[in-house]
Amino acid sequence: MIMKKYIxxxxxxxxxxxxxxACDVETDEEPGATNVVKMAGQWTVTFEQSIDEYYYLFxxxxxxxxxxxxxxxxxxxLEWEDLFENxxxxxxxxxxxxxxxxxxxxxxxxxxxxxxxxWQYKLKVDVDYEAGTFSCETTPNTSYEGCDIxxxxxxxxxxxxxxxxxxxxxxxxxxxKFSDYSYGFTYMKMAGYRYTGFxxxx
Numbered sequence: 001m002i003m004k005k006y007i008x009x010x011x012x013x014x015x016x017x018x019x020x021x022a023c024d025v026e027t028d029e030e031p032g033a034t035n036v037v038k039m040a041g042q043w044t045v046t047f048e049q050s051i052d053e054y055y056y057l058f059x060x061x062x063x064x065x066x067x068x069x070x071x072x073x074x075x076x077x078l079e080w081e082d083l084f085e086n087x088x089x090x091x092x093x094x095x096x097x098x099x100x101x102x103x104x105x106x107x108x109x110x111x112x113x114x115x116x117x118x119w120q121y122k123l124k125v126d127v128d129y130e131a132g133t134f135s136c137e138t139t140p141n142t143s144y145e146g147c148d149i150x151x152x153x154x155x156x157x158x159x160x161x162x163x164x165x166x167x168x169x170x171x172x173x174x175x176x177k178f179s180d181y182s183y184g185f186t187y188m189k190m191a192g193y194r195y196t197g198f199x200x201x202x
C-alpha cells in the first residue's frame with residue numbers, strides 16, 4: 001500500500017509538470033492588442049479656426065485665404081486659435097471590426113452617439129500604421145445625414161506632446177473639414193494629446 005501511494009504521488013507530480021510545460025508557449029503577440037494599438041485611444045484635443053479665414057468670413061478682410069487649395073505644410077504654417085472657446089474635447093480612435101492596420105474609426109464618442117463631445121461624428125479613416133498617419137477623402141458622417149467630413153494631415157507622434165501638468169504624452173493633430181459648418185470655415189485644426197486621466201490635464 002505504501003509503495004502504491006508513492007507511485008500515485010509521483011505520477012501526479014509528473015502529470016502536473018507536463019501540464020505546466022504544455023501551457024508555457026512563447027509568443028510575440030500581446031494579448032488583447034489590436035492592429036492599430038499604438039494609434040488607438042482617447043485624446044484630449046481642441047478644434048481651432050484659421051485667423052485669416054475668420055477675418056475673411058466675418059468681413060474684416062477682402063482676401064480669401066482659400067484653405068481648400070492648401071497643402072498640409074501650408075495649413076501648418078497658418079495661425080490657428082479656438083475662436084469660439086469650445087475648449088478641450090474628447091476624440092476616440094479605435095480598430096474596426098476587420099481589425100486591419102490600414103483603417104480605424106475616428107469619432108467624438110466612445111459608445112453612444114448621444115454622448116458626443118463636439119460634432120457627433122464617426123467615420124473610418126485610412127491609416128499608415130508604420131508612419132503613424134491617418135486621413136480620409138470626403139466621407140459621409142455615419143452619425144447623421146447631410147454632413148461630409150474630410151481629414152488631411154492626421155498624425156500621431158509618440159511622446160511628442162506635453163500635458164498641462166508637464167508630463168510627456170503622445171500627440172495627435174489633423175485638419176478636419178465638416179461640410180455643414182454654418183460659419184463656412186474650410187478646415188479646423190484638431191490638436192492635442194493622449195488622455196491621461198489626471199484632473200490637471202483635463
